[in-house]
Amino acid sequence: MNRASRRVASPHVVCIEDFRPLARRRVPQSVFDYLDGGAEGEVTLRENCRVFEDVTFRPRHAVVVPECSLRTRVLGFDLSLPFMLAPVGYSRLMHPGGEVSAARSAGKAGTAYILSTISGHKLEDVKAASSGPVFYQLYLMGGRAAAEASMERARVAGFSALVVTIDTPVSGIRERDFRNGMKEMISGGLFEKIPFLPQVLSRPGWLADFLLDGGMPSLENVVVPGKGPLPLVDVAAALAESAITWADLRWIRELWRGPVVVKGVLTAEDARRAVDEGAAAISVSNHGGRQLDGVPSALRALPEIVSAVKGQIEVWMDGGIRRGTDIVKAICLGANAVLCGRAYAYGLAAAGEAGVNRAIEILRTDLERTLKLLGCPSIAALDRSYVNVPRGWEES
Numbered sequence: 001m002n003r004a005s006r007r008v009a010s011p012h013v014v015c016i017e018d019f020r021p022l023a024r025r026r027v028p029q030s031v032f033d034y035l036d037g038g039a040e041g042e043v044t045l046r047e048n049c050r051v052f053e054d055v056t057f058r059p060r061h062a063v064v065v066p067e068c069s070l071r072t073r074v075l076g077f078d079l080s081l082p083f084m085l086a087p088v089g090y091s092r093l094m095h096p097g098g099e100v101s102a103a104r105s106a107g108k109a110g111t112a113y114i115l116s117t118i119s120g121h122k123l124e125d126v127k128a129a130s131s132g133p134v135f136y137q138l139y140l141m142g143g144r145a146a147a148e149a150s151m152e153r154a155r156v157a158g159f160s161a162l163v164v165t166i167d168t169p170v171s172g173i174r175e176r177d178f179r180n181g182m183k184e185m186i187s188g189g190l191f192e193k194i195p196f197l198p199q200v201l202s203r204p205g206w207l208a209d210f211l212l213d214g215g216m217p218s219l220e221n222v223v224v225p226g227k228g229p230l231p232l233v234d235v236a237a238a239l240a241e242s243a244i245t246w247a248d249l250r251w252i253r254e255l256w257r258g259p260v261v262v263k264g265v266l267t268a269e270d271a272r273r274a275v276d277e278g279a280a281a282i283s284v285s286n287h288g289g290r291q292l293d294g295v296p297s298a299l300r301a302l303p304e305i306v307s308a309v310k311g312q313i314e315v316w317m318d319g320g321i322r323r324g325t326d327i328v329k330a331i332c333l334g335a336n337a338v339l340c341g342r343a344y345a346y347g348l349a350a351a352g353e354a355g356v357n358r359a360i361e362i363l364r365t366d367l368e369r370t371l372k373l374l375g376c377p378s379i380a381a382l383d384r385s386y387v388n389v390p391r392g393w394e395e396s
């Protein structure tokens with residue numbers, strides 16, 4: 001067992017929350033807050049996690065459940081787990097292994113990894129690292145020409161699906177990032193950077209890793225034909241021009257031809273529209289509370305969307321998942337599978353690939369224990385009868 005694995009083994013890390021102080025200690029404040037924070041007053045961010053307390057279990061006791069199956073089918077793939085790793089931008093700033101480590105870890109665990117457009121490693125390297133399915137999350141950064149080039153690269157490399165995120169016409173305002181000088185650190189001149197340098201210098205281990213990794217990464221998968229990868233300094237401006245419309249989605253579908261997943265659905269109306277537009281799946285998501293503050297938690301939005309979709313396509317959900325019990329509750333409410341964002345990214349920031357492996361392991365053992373305590377033999381057998389939901393949720 002190497003040092004990083006030891007650092008995140010029990011008893012130091014028993015649950016996902018235990019990664020947070022470790023991550024906070026290893027990476028600069030600006031990187032930690034970019035990962036941990038949400039938009040504006042962070043109301044939706046908090047509610048994403050809190051809302052799981054509103055749903056309680058209805059266990060079947062005095063039944064024998066010798067083995068529990070966690071197997072789940074997603075887009076025709078047989079996964080060993082009912083959760084996948086969500087796209088998380090700037091993963092390479094959290095740890096040099098970044099997206100490659102997360103993809104390898106997901107593959108080893110028998111689940112899928114979704115690579116963000118905002119990634120520092122080449123998509124070909126990410127695909128090569130994983131023994132499991134890998135999907136590509138698409139923003140129209142750099143315009144249609146750059147998107148077309150990345151779709152072609154993703155197709156050739158063997159990515160199996162596109163995940164199109166529709167909730168980011170502009171970046172949400174994450175106030176912690178402003179206070180920490182994220183903009184100045186990425187795109188400012190030396191004088192603008194000076195006030196924020198102490199937070200970087202106080203994390204020498206991270207700084208050494210960062211410098212040995214070549215410093216500020218470019219966006220290796222956003223390449224406007226004839227130009228190089230998009231520098232990080234241009235990300236905010238590029239994102240502001242990359243709003244995706246339903247017309248873009250049609251264009252993407254025609255070009256990609258494989259399965260397209262729409263991520264960022266919060267209403268029955270958008271869910272039905274996604275079905276009509278030929279999506280293979282949707283993810284009920286508020287981007288982990290990082291975009292429009294004040295929208296409902298993803299779990300609360302789930303029942304309305306599950307009934308609107310009527311089983312025509314897969315419904316995924318993401319936001320606030322920190323425990324296996326959260327995953328089980330989301331599946332009881334009708335999700336086919338969930339995505340975890342911060343749950344594994346805290347592990348990545350705390351200890352690189354060893355941290356991601358440990359995060360996945362914690363959630364896996366949580367799930368097995370929860371199914372046994374519920375008296376349910378498999379993820380596939382979960383349904384609404386295993387949970388109590390608050391009054392009002394049933395009608396939606």
Ligand SMILES: Cc1cc2nc3c(=O)[nH]c(=O)nc-3n(C[C@H](O)[C@H](O)[C@H](O)COP(=O)(O)O)c2cc1C
Pocket residue numbers: 034035036048086087088089090116117118137165263285286287288289290318319320321339340341342343345
């Ligand atoms: C640091 C960070 C970066 C993210 N970057 C992206 C991204 O580039 N594209 C995207 O579609 N979603 C992105 N997300 C949202 C996640 O894919 C997912 O929706 C969210 O993390 C789920 O909430 P959770 O973190 O509570 O699990 C990001 C989330 C975090 C925490």
